[in-house]
Amino acid sequence: MAIEFKKTAFSGNTPVIWRGECKMLPGGFKPKQTFPIGTVLRRGLFIQVDFNDMTAGVLKLAEVQTGGSTTAPRVPKGHLFAVGDKVQKYGDTKHTTVQSIDTSNADYDVITLAAEITGLAAKDILIESDGQGTAKPAYIPNAVIGADLEFKGTGIPTIDAAYEAVVMFNHLSHPIPADWQQGMCLKSNPNIVLIKQ
Structure with missing residues (x-):
């Protein structure tokens, strides 16, 4: 009698935040932009949080x-x-x-x-763009989204912002401009570590 091994494949993707660990800021942040119903903001996406009005600008x-x-x-x-x-x-x-x-x-x-x-x-x-005729984008990242957010058209959408995380940037759906980095960290927040895996 022989042993028969069967393989099973599961679909999925590599996590953007290493080991799924990140430290979240308290409270939620209201998105500065509007997004169509059905849009999903994925974890690891760069954002600029503003503590004065508890809002977050999502980098597009x-x-x-x-x-x-x-x-x-x-x-x-x-x-x-x-x-x-x-x-x-x-x-x-x-x-x-x-x-x-x-x-x-x-x-x-x-x-x-x-x-x-x-x-x-x-x-x-x-x-x-910020629309002011400068090289400055609309938002400069200082945090990342810590949990997926789907816009369902009900309730008040709030973004969970992570102030500390290890982001595997080659698994992001968007590029990272080189001048956002300082060494292996996000320039505006050295608690966001950017690694390639």
Whole structure:
């Protein structure tokens, strides 16, 4: 009699926060932006928390993929951009507005911009702009989302913010600009450690 071993595969993904451990700030933070019903903000997503009014600005950013144009770049699925958002190439001062988003392709979305972003190319980072004509994005991260939040259209959505965590940044759905890092930490909060695994 022989022993027969059977393999079982389970779907899933690698956790973004190492070992699932993080330290949360007390209370919840009201999102500064509005999100459509069904949107899920995943843990590990960068946010800027403001303790004065207990709000959090969610960083909207995506790496441009090949095959798009300077007025209609392709970005990965899962980005948080919405029609009407002001966007710019990370580090550039010129911003424009999102006119429409084509989600019909299974592999990527196409964001149509109101005006060309000169020199926009694959691997560039498209980020929500502060709309002031500076290179500054709308928000500078100082924390990460500590628990998934789904917008269901009921109740008051609040973001659970983690002030300390080990984030495996190669498993994030969004890129990390190099100047957000200082060594292996988030520049604006050294308690957020960024590692590659």
